[in-house]
Amino acid sequence: MSESKFQPKSKIVQWIEYRLPIFSLMHAAVGPGYPTPKNLNYWWNFGSLAGLVLVVQIITGIVLAMHYTPTADLAFASVEHIMRDVNYGWLLRYVHANGGSMFFIVVYIHIFRGLYYGSYKAPRELLWMLGVVILLLMMATAFMGYVLPWGQMSFWGATVITSMFGAIPFIGDAILAFLWGDFAVGNATLNRFFSLHYLLPFVIVGVVILHMWALHQHGSNNPLGIDTKGPQDKVPFHPYYTAKDAFGVTVFIMFFAAMVFYEPNLLGHPDNYIPADRLSTPGHIVPEWYYLPFYAILRAITFDISIPGTNIVIITAKLAGVILMLGSILVLFLLPWLDFSKVRSATFRPLYKQIYWLLVIDVIVLGYVGAQKPEGILPTVGLIATAYYFIHFLVLMPIISKVEKPKPLPESISNPVIKAAE
Numbered sequence: 001m002s003e004s005k006f007q008p009k010s011k012i013v014q015w016i017e018y019r020l021p022i023f024s025l026m027h028a029a030v031g032p033g034y035p036t037p038k039n040l041n042y043w044w045n046f047g048s049l050a051g052l053v054l055v056v057q058i059i060t061g062i063v064l065a066m067h068y069t070p071t072a073d074l075a076f077a078s079v080e081h082i083m084r085d086v087n088y089g090w091l092l093r094y095v096h097a098n099g100g101s102m103f104f105i106v107v108y109i110h111i112f113r114g115l116y117y118g119s120y121k122a123p124r125e126l127l128w129m130l131g132v133v134i135l136l137l138m139m140a141t142a143f144m145g146y147v148l149p150w151g152q153m154s155f156w157g158a159t160v161i162t163s164m165f166g167a168i169p170f171i172g173d174a175i176l177a178f179l180w181g182d183f184a185v186g187n188a189t190l191n192r193f194f195s196l197h198y199l200l201p202f203v204i205v206g207v208v209i210l211h212m213w214a215l216h217q218h219g220s221n222n223p224l225g226i227d228t229k230g231p232q233d234k235v236p237f238h239p240y241y242t243a244k245d246a247f248g249v250t251v252f253i254m255f256f257a258a259m260v261f262y263e264p265n266l267l268g269h270p271d272n273y274i275p276a277d278r279l280s281t282p283g284h285i286v287p288e289w290y291y292l293p294f295y296a297i298l299r300a301i302t303f304d305i306s307i308p309g310t311n312i313v314i315i316t317a318k319l320a321g322v323i324l325m326l327g328s329i330l331v332l333f334l335l336p337w338l339d340f341s342k343v344r345s346a347t348f349r350p351l352y353k354q355i356y357w358l359l360v361i362d363v364i365v366l367g368y369v370g371a372q373k374p375e376g377i378l379p380t381v382g383l384i385a386t387a388y389y390f391i392h393f394l395v396l397m398p399i400i401s402k403v404e405k406p407k408p409l410p411e412s413i414s415n416p417v418i419k420a421a422e
């Protein structure tokens with residue numbers, strides 16, 4: 001299928017197009033003028049779903065902000081006011097709060113799809129790295145958003161996580177004062193978190209535009225991980241993938257709606273319905289589910305690291321946790337170079353496929369450990385799972401890239417597709 005040229009019939013579209021070629025841009029980006037590999041499976045639906053959730057979060061967030069008060073005295077009450085008095089305020093809030101979780105579900109699947117099919121490899125390294133930037137921005141945004149209802153978990157979660165920065169030598173205290181705007185989490189902190197929580201989603205939109213730009217430079221990867229050879233390997237994005245994405249959106253909205261209408265508090269913590277109280281620490285402080293694997297990594301090191309044979313501590317347990325947690329995301333930036341196998345898709349990489357699934361299990365184990373109190377065998381399990389996480393990326397990936405013998409690749413995308421149809 002060859003790339004179709006945009007020739008508008010409507011006089012109005014022609015008039016606009018002559019002055020602002022926005023319709024031809026759409027035609028080339030998500031229309032009949034964008035040739036797309038014809039073998040994409042449903043795992044390729046999650047990028048458009050992430051875009052949808054981002055829009056939903058921004059719209060519901062803007063309306064929530066019209067009724068929310070970002071001061072420590074009134075924040076909790078204003079959220080209750082939204083839930084009880086504002087027309088459909090409960091719906092807005094539940095959509096926004098569950099939307100945060102949906103965003104992470106969708107984006108984690110999107111990332112693991114990329115890991116399986118080698119979408120981070122040349123020539124899509126920058127596309128991947130922009131994705132990691134989006135992930136970092138999402139984490140910061142969601143963290144600050146969770147503080148806004150000013151419940152017990154908001155307050156104590158903010159206290160635990162921001163205090164991590166105090167472990168950084170020399171400048172830790174200055175960073176803390178800068179984050180808090182005070183000598184502890186308080187009104188000034190809530191104020192700046194509100195401001196940044198409103199701002200960052202628009203920064204995310206900016207990075208998503210770059211992400212899309214980089215995507216369109218070389219087009220999508222595909223489940224076979226081989227380059228497209230010619231028009232016979234592609235179909236126009238519209239109507240084929242607009243229809244497929246619309247189907248994905250429909251299924252996803254059903255799932256999202258089921259959460260919002262039947263189990264709106266399933267992923268939340270009951271303690272966040274208690275107003276923040278700096279004199280009463282909750283028995284067990286846990287972050288939202290999507291941070292749990294990282295929280296386990298943060299708590300993995302339970303001992304100070306000192307020069308052997310002396311008592312001189314070089315890295316405190318707390319600082320080691322902070323370094324590992326940041327490292328667990330930063331290592332993703334290096335992925336395109338840590339894995340230098342020429343074959344992208346795990347379908348043709350027998351060894352890589354196995355460690356891929358081990359990584360999935362490892363992250364689930366980390367998530368479980370992150371949710372529990374650090375008692376009994378769990379700190380050891382957390383330490384081993386953390387070590388495995390880094391071994392996966394820093395040791396196994398490079399070694400496997402070198403020693404693995406991949407299965408033979410199909411000649412082109414159309415070959416296996418035609419064979420399957422015969």
Ligand code: HEM
Nearest residue numbers: 044045046047048050051114119128131132134135220221
């Ligand atoms: C707001 C969050 C995000 C949005 C809206 C978004 C959007 C998209 C869209 C629409 C696509 C094309 C469709 C698809 O391949 O599913 C895509 C592709 C891609 N995204 Fe994202 N993305 C986001 C976050 C991320 C993150 C966090 C990463 C990785 C860390 C990432 C890595 C990639 C890669 C590697 C591709 C190319 C996939 C391929 O062609 O096989 N994205 N993204």
